[in-house]
Amino acid sequence: MTETEVSQCQVLCRSCDLVVQKRALPSRVRALCPRCHTALYDTPYCSINGMLALCIAAILLFLPANTLSVIEIHFFGSIRNTTAMHAAIAVAQEGYWIVGLAVAISAVIAPLLLISSIFIQVCIAKLGLQNPFWRQIYTLLLKRQELLSQLTMLEIYVLSFLVSAFQLSDFSDVHMGMGTFCFTMLFIVMIFLQREYNLEHMWSLLDD
């Protein structure tokens, strides 16, 4: 058997190293490892154009979501508002820069990098996979994809500003505006984008 034949008809489970014969799956079905039940592969849907559309939507939403205030409180006539980045900086300024950095990375920086990375990948996949320079960039981005998507925690951020809204409503009026809406929409778009995205499929584009 040649190298390509091996990788086309067999997969190794990433959790327990079992050799599993690959078969065609009906859509919306995942193959699980028979020994340890880890998800092995699913049917790659991964429409490049769909991802491009979601990417553009995410890029458009990102700016208002991070510049308009996510949450605003009125307390005895004084108004305080904050964005995700401003909140991270506020914690860092108190001397807790590790906490500030963690918040900034997982709520602002990683999502931004993830969106731009997918956007560039999609553009390269559509236009210039033949060019060796772009191929190199594409490989470089794919290698960092898993880390970036693990660092992106928009869903947790959305839940946490709901939790804070409840806590703060104890003693002040809580207002949510356009920023909250954009942030929530950004989170929803990102969910769909990450659902559509299939790392395995993106790698396989390099093969042919």
Added chain:
Amino acid sequence: MTKQVLSPIAVTDAKPLYTGISLGLCFCKVCRKVNYVSHSHCTRCHSTLATRNYASVQQSWALLITAFALLILANIYPITLITNRGVVTNDTIFSGTVHLVKTDMIPIAIIVFTASVLVPWLKIIGLAIYLTAISFNLPVSKKKLMVGFHVIEWIGRWSMLDLFVISITVALVNMGQLLDAKPAPAATAFALVILLTQLAAKVLDTRLLWDRMETEHDSK
């Protein structure tokens, strides 16, 4: 590549089971392409190939023990410092949740309790059981361990909720002596606990579990 004598590791339902290592195959950790062991680098993404990462158990133990020490600190020291009309109160992770229960915000209390108390402790205990099973060959069902491991991997990041809530509160509530919230030392410890436990789970090569207990407790 010459053909080796193949010996299946187990036979279930009259079907032999092979592991990648017994067929001379290994997958690339970065792009998951199946390669021959004889290659030193992946043919697709040019990352270095390794069949098993034996050092990962030690690395994982080290990270986990550090995280455990920090988690104790995170629970003892206050995580927020609240000034309310001149009165300063320290809130630890636990007293913060108790305060939520007292103010009749039970659903919020459950969310906060899960994210900042339950998840970190379960994660550390779960990983400790998993690592002991690898290091000392414990007779625990491998399938159950693996399910637990996937749950830990997925749920671990939700601990960040507490830090997000603190950052939002600190940014919003700053009215001097009247009402003021500031982070306190446990916040840093808690952030490091999340980082270290996530790393401990990520660094661990789970294939080692399935290798070591191959001969004995394979019935479950």
